[in-house]
Structure formats: structure tokens, C-alpha cells
Amino acid sequence: MSARDDILAAVRAALADATPEPSPVVSPVGVVPNDLVGLFAERVADYRAVVERCSVADLPARVAAALPPGARVVVPSGLGLDVPGQVVDTGLSSAELDALDAVVTRAALGIAETGTIVLDHGPDQGRRAISLVPDVHVCIVTEDQVVADVPDAMGRLDPSRALTWISGPSATSDIELDRVEGVHGPRTLQVLVVR
Template sequence: MSARDEILGRVRAALAEASPAVAVPAAPRVPDRGDLVALFDERVADYRAVVTRCAAADLAAAVAGALAGASVVVPPGLDLEIDGAVVDDGLTAAELDRIDAVVTRARVGIAETGTIVLDHAPDQGRRAISLVPDLHVCIVDVSQVVPDVPDAIALLDPARPTTWISGPSATSDIELDRVEGVHGPRTLHVLLVG
């Protein structure tokens, strides 16, 4: 027996004697789809975001209502007609700054944290369009809502860039006064479809 094997044997023996039985907790209850969507709605609203529930057939009208006549940019793969929308074809930051709003879809919504994740697929566009305009209208289908962060990570491709959004952009860096819109959109309007 080598010295290594002897030392490891002593460690194993000591651990076996010192380790009490560990109780395995019961598996957490997975909420039903209705509970998940209600929790997501509640948590997103807690961040001072606007949440509007609508049916798929009413989505175009809900988007128009959220925009209220604002100028808007959309990603090239949005697949939703929006009157007067500019399709992003690589607009500069200055050009995006002159646009009031952006409409995107989301990759996933996280119920526990009220977080929306974009993975910048064609229906979500590049990161700049979700950060520069002052209003972000984000479409989340109820089927995209998952219970928690690990559930969301399991759906994401680690090779793709992601943007995690928990409410409108806000900071309290200066004298602990809350200031919105410093690092992204001042207003987040989530359209929860289904």
C-alpha cells in the first residue's frame, strides 16, 4: 500500500465515522402553469414595469396601445406588423436615440425573479435596440414562463449572448436617489400573451 492510499484510507474512515446521516429534502412542488404566469406577472409588476395580459389575437392592438403613437424600432425577425416601425438594419446609437420605443419578443420569462431573458434571436434583435430607446415593449408568451433561474438556463444556448431584464433600467448610485433610464429603457411594458 502506498502512502497516498494509506492517507486516503484514513480520511475515508474519519469521514465515515464523523458524517451523520443527511436528510434529503422533498422535491419542491412545481406550481401549475396558471400559478407560474400569475407569479411572473406579479414579480414583473413589482419592478415598476407595466404588464398587460392579452390573447394572441389581440396582440397587435395591445402593442399599438403600449406604443401610444411613439416612434418605434423593431428587430428584423419580429414577424408582427407595426405601423410606422423602422426595422433595425444596424442603426447607429445616435439613430436609435432618436427613436422612442422598441418592440421585441423574449426567449424566456422567469416567474420567481420576474426576469425576462433575451438571447438576441431574429425576433429579439441585437442588444443595442433593447437598451437605447426609452420604452421597451417586450412580448412574452405564457408558454415561455419557467419557474426559476436554473430552468431558464437549461433553455439557453451558452454560445449566444443574453440580456437579462428585471424591470426598467434604474440605479440608486448617486446619493441613494432612484434614477430611471440611465443604463437602458426608462419604461418596460411586458405583453403577456396567452
């Protein structure tokens, strides 16, 4: 017998006494905050990310201000915004990405309770590598993209797409459980919440 058949047979034999439960488990409700966007901003900031709220009109200036002076900035093809120093991603190699200073993307949604942004890597967010290799990530979230809690996010996301959930800058607590921001992912995360 193949390993596959052996394992499946062993599983069935082991569960001879078990009764399968056909219906999915209903998730407990998430939080329902009074001020959705306010909570989102507060929770993102808790991770020592930089959070700013601005209008659509102010967005280009805020993005420019968020970037290091003279930075070379990778952007996805569908960002819908002109960024100073931008390099539109056309399949840059890892080494080429490593030579750039920052990245600007949009997001699929934001989760208020956990201060999380989720990327589904659509055209305004780009493939996964571009928001990972550069050291500064500026992420634009619109207010109507912010949901209350994780269960609300699950219902809106498409699992057939690759997803990246980001809660603050890269961090570690591996040395004496002392939290340090900034390891392999972007060491600076700036979230711009647009009205």
C-alpha cells in the same frame, strides 16, 4: 517566462495542497409556483414595469396601445408583427437608434420567481443595441415561455449566444439607496404576456 506561464505556474504552486473536485456542483431546487404565469406577471410588476396579459388576437392592438402616440419604433426583422411607426433594424447606427422613441421585441423566455425576461437576440429580438438605446421597450412573452426559476432558465439558454436578462426598467439605488427607475436603459418597460 511569459505572464501566462508565470501565472499558471504560480496558481499550481499555490494549490499544491488542494484536491480538485471533478464533478459540477448540483444546484439547489428553485421554486415551484402554483400559478407560474400569475407569479411572473406579479413579479415583473414589482419592479414598476407595466405588465398586461392578452390573447394572440389582441396582441397587435395591445402593442399599438403600449407605444407613445406617433412614436417611431425600431423592430427586429423577425418580429412577426406589424407595428405602427415601425423602422425595421438594418444595422442602424447608435445615433440613429437614439433618435427613435421605442422598440418592440419578443423574448427567449421569462422567469417567474424573479420577474425576469431573457433575450437571446434571435431574429425576433434583434441585436442587443436596439432594445437598449430607445427609451421605451415593449417586450412580448408567450405563456409557454415562462419558466419557474433561474435553474430552469439556465438549462434552456444557449450560452454561446449573447444574452440579456432584464428585470424591470433600468434603475439605480446609488443615491442614499433610494431606488429610482430609469437611468441609461429604457425608462419604461412594458411586458405583454400572450396566452
